[in-house]
Amino acid sequence: MQVIPVRVEPRGFGQTSRRDAWWAVPLGVFLGLSAFIVYATWAAFQGEHYTYGPYLSPFYAPELFGDSPHAWFGPKPAWWPALAPFSPALLILPFPGLFRFTCYYYRGAYYKAFWADPPSCAVGEPRKGYWGENSFPLILQNVHRYFMWIAVLFLLLLAYDAWKAMWFADPVTGAETFGIGVGTIVLVVNVVLLGSYTLGCHVMRHVVGGTFDEVSKHPVCERAYACSTALNYKHQAFAWASLFSVAFSDIYVRLCSMGIWTDLRIL
Secondary structure: OOOOOOOOOOOOOOOOOOOOOOOHHHHHHHHHHHHHHHHHHHHHHHOOOOEEOOEEOHHHOOOOOOOOOOOOOOOOOOOOOOOOOOOOHHHHOHHHHHHHHOOHHHHHHHHHHHHOOOOOOOOOOOOOOOOOOOOOOHHHHHHHHHHHHHHHHHHHHHHHHHHHOOEEEOOOOOOEEEOOEHHHHHHHHHHHHHHHHHHOOHHHHHHHHHOOOOHHHOHHHHHHHHHHHHHHOOHHHHHHHHHHHHHHHHHHHHHHHOOOOOOOEOO
16 A cells, blocks of 8 residues: 655644634733733832731742841841842742743743744744754753752742731730631632642652652552642643732732731631
8 A cells, every 4th residue: 555645834823724712822821921920020029018917928928038027037138239129029039930930831831822832733833943942041941840849948938928827916915816817818728729739740740759660569659649640630720820829919918018908807
């Protein structure tokens, strides 16, 4: 039987045989990520209204240097350049930011939405060659496996901040008493969503069980691998939900600090 090769002509940019609204998802990703980047950049440079009582915005956690009671090492350090703007968020925000930027899901999402590489499956792209991630600069995406450990550390610190958000200072005596406010719930939900996103990371799955050829022979690792895999099935959903929760947590603390919203005490 003779096989006749079929030559497939390369598609021009945006050309496709698809009849569905293939552009809707990359457009939504573009708008969603752009909105978050703009807001996060603005919030990070504000340097104020990031605390309210026991609440600390996750954009500023941990607060290494600053003017709030949450600061670990006191106010702005003397070595900070006088001409450079100072905000506690600028010292820590790049680390979780790079974890998301190099995330396997986000790579595929913003490659399509921002670089049209390709705009969507079976849609023509504005380039003829494929470089992949084996050369500079995209080979730097491999730092994701290292930033995962930093993200886990930040997750633990945010969990501690959520615990501290359950202790309110008495307005008369100043003594701390246990309580739960709406802000407490907001910060706890944020930690849960961030934990679901981080612990379902592809790198985490590899760390807890993927290094074994037969993970079933290692019961503890098999259980951890199964848990991480269960979260990984919803990795895209947790990626977006945690992105929203981080931004909303900052908005909530900010508006309470500005007196626009009132934090209701539930307990």
